[in-house]
Amino acid sequence: MIRLVLPCLSTLLLLPGAAAGIQNFTVRDGASITAIISSHELTRVTVAGSQRLEKVWAPAGTLWVQPDEAQGDIFIKPVAGAPATMSFFVRDGAGGTYTIIAQQRDVPSETILLNPELPARQANPHQTRRQAFSYVREIKRLMLAMALGRETTGFTKDTLDVPVPLWQETRIVHTSTYTGSRFIGQVYEIENLTSQPLTFHEQEFLAFIPDTRAVALRHFTLPAGTSTSLYIVRDNTMRIEP
Numbered sequence: 001m002i003r004l005v006l007p008c009l010s011t012l013l014l015l016p017g018a019a020a021g022i023q024n025f026t027v028r029d030g031a032s033i034t035a036i037i038s039s040h041e042l043t044r045v046t047v048a049g050s051q052r053l054e055k056v057w058a059p060a061g062t063l064w065v066q067p068d069e070a071q072g073d074i075f076i077k078p079v080a081g082a083p084a085t086m087s088f089f090v091r092d093g094a095g096g097t098y099t100i101i102a103q104q105r106d107v108p109s110e111t112i113l114l115n116p117e118l119p120a121r122q123a124n125p126h127q128t129r130r131q132a133f134s135y136v137r138e139i140k141r142l143m144l145a146m147a148l149g150r151e152t153t154g155f156t157k158d159t160l161d162v163p164v165p166l167w168q169e170t171r172i173v174h175t176s177t178y179t180g181s182r183f184i185g186q187v188y189e190i191e192n193l194t195s196q197p198l199t200f201h202e203q204e205f206l207a208f209i210p211d212t213r214a215v216a217l218r219h220f221t222l223p224a225g226t227s228t229s230l231y232i233v234r235d236n237t238m239r240i241e242p
Helices: 123-149
Strands: 022-026 033-036 043-047 053-057 063-068 073-078 085-092 097-105 108-115 158-162 172-181 183-192 212-217 227-235
Touching: 022 033, 022 053, 033 108, 043 053, 053 063, 053 073, 073 085, 073 097, 085 108, 123 172, 123 183, 123 212, 123 227
Parallel strands: 022 108, 033 097, 043 108
Antiparallel strands: 043 073, 053 085, 063 073, 085 097, 158 172, 172 183, 183 227, 212 227
16 A cells, blocks of 8 residues: 555455465466454464565555565564554565455464466566566556546546435545556545534455455545545456457
């Protein structure tokens, strides 16, 4: 999750079964997984084979991160007060970038094992790395455009007024959609209908829309009668691959 005007980037795709010490995921560049991490002990994140993890991006105030330079692994542990569900990015030596949605559980130490899919042909590592950075940059660019209410290159903006019944305490309206070849951005207005303040977290909206890649809220706390904006970036599953 990346803080600009927007507080966070999050993602969602796969749900593993119960924790069993080692959680094995087959991944491809740009994929998202949901994994269980220990709430009080270290969790190891590693890549199968000879690959190494070279970079990790985590929201401030959520995870303690310790790289193992010798083995190419990382060790993580939630900091005090971290949300029950959080997300972070990792990149391996081949340039593949993966999003991990971490769900805290009261379990012993865990291992998250990433198994990158073998490409049909060996990609140029420099090109793959550029594609990984492009993936994150495009999400950030779309998030910023939605926050500013502006159009942005490569996306078609449509204005909407579609109520979304979700919680009795709120009024949620889908106000605009940004459609691109790879991602779709959606903007919602959330109004507090109660007489008390309401507090929200991005994690509450991870499963709001299928294939979600990023979530951001303009304000976390809503006094009675006020509203805030919700921004969601998801995969365009209708895109035509070249």
